[in-house]
Ligand code: SF4
């Protein structure tokens with residue numbers, strides 16, 4: 001295999017064997033469903049329903065509230081109970097539409113009907129993707145219609161499908177590639193229609209040889225789609241790492257991929273595009289991996305967006321033992337959870353339950369200047385110096401050290417023998433710099 005990759009990064013224990021053979025199983029929710037209005041990058045959606053309203057499955061219940069925003073569609077039929085703040089995966093209370101599921105799944109008119117994308121204009125396809133509420137489902141949550149319509153769309157020559165799935169434990173994209181390859185390729189063809197001068201490259205880590213083989217066979221007759229096997233290395237699925245591996249081009253934090261002629265979409269997003277455009281089905285479900293040694297039956301489930309993490313965990317047989325750590329997303333870039341009573345969002349790729357929390361078991365000690373963090377950083381940063389700056393609120397130095405280029409991948413923290421909480425410091429440093437920039441901008445606006 002001709003493997004491509006990026007500089008530095010780390011090799012992690014994959015732990016994918018726990019769930020990778022588990023075929024996707026659909027789970028139907030019961031009871032209350034919670035749809036936060038902000039589950040994407042950009043402005044929170046604007047609610048279109050009020051308490052007491054009756055809604056159908058697939059109905060838009062909140063509309064995009066600006067150019068960078070996303071619609072939200074109900075995954076069930078039932079009655080709106082409330083529009084009120086609810087606890088979300090971020091640990092914050094956010095405004096949400098709460099619907100009591102009637103269990104009937106009564107769809108909106110036209111739901112599921114086949115549609116020929118080739119008869120649709122570019123604007124019509126983008127409008128369907130926007131109304132379907134599709135966002136990047138790999139974790140970022142950037143509205144997909146916006147990503148697919150950069151100003152220089154005619155100069156985009158690469159549509160890169162992020163099929164690396166480089167975080168340990170996660171297997172949902174792998175299962176989608178094996179079980180729904182035609183939907184994936186269909187979604188890619190729809191997106192290629194929006195990027196007329198692009199060719200698509202599906203980047204898959206070589207720890208998924210069955211997916212590489214199947215998709216290579218499936219697209220062998222299509223000159224515009226190919227598969228690129230990638231070295232299994234973390235964070236191969238990082239947008240900048242993937243662009244570099246596939247095209248040899250580099251971007252930094254201030255550039256959009258389109259500036260380098262690339263648009264990157266992940267596997268689940270491509271499948272969602274196919275469902276919306278070719279099957280008149282908005283984004284109302286997603287496939288999640290439920291895994292870890294604290295889960296009774298690690299598996300891959302297709303769940304309704306809005307269902308509680310607790311119901312999803314119960315569908316996987318519930319917790320096993322007394323897990324020290326619950327995570328939404330992967331162990332490297334995911335969010336630690338202190339409760340399962342929060343709703344599944346469009347970006348919720350997984351729930352992990354781990355019996356032992358490695359962070360709690362290894363308290364932080366002083367830096368021994370070994371340089372391992374530097375050798376691991378895919379952005380070629382100097383984490384030990386950045387941490388000193390961030391921890392002393394010296395944001396000028398943090399910026400001079402290119403701290404804003406940090407992608408928060410966690411490689412430095414993972415290799416540090418002193419168990420320094422480096423990534424945590426960089427999240428704080430980046431958030432502080434962004435806050436200071438906003439304040440300076442507001443001040444400049446006041447003066448003008
Ligand atoms: S890996 Fe840890 S101990 Fe080594 S230089 Fe970096 S911060 Fe210091």
Ligand code: SF4
Pocket residue numbers: 376377378379380381383405406407408409410411412413422423426
């Ligand atoms: S978290 Fe940031 S500093 Fe650490 S390895 Fe990743 S990109 Fe580099």
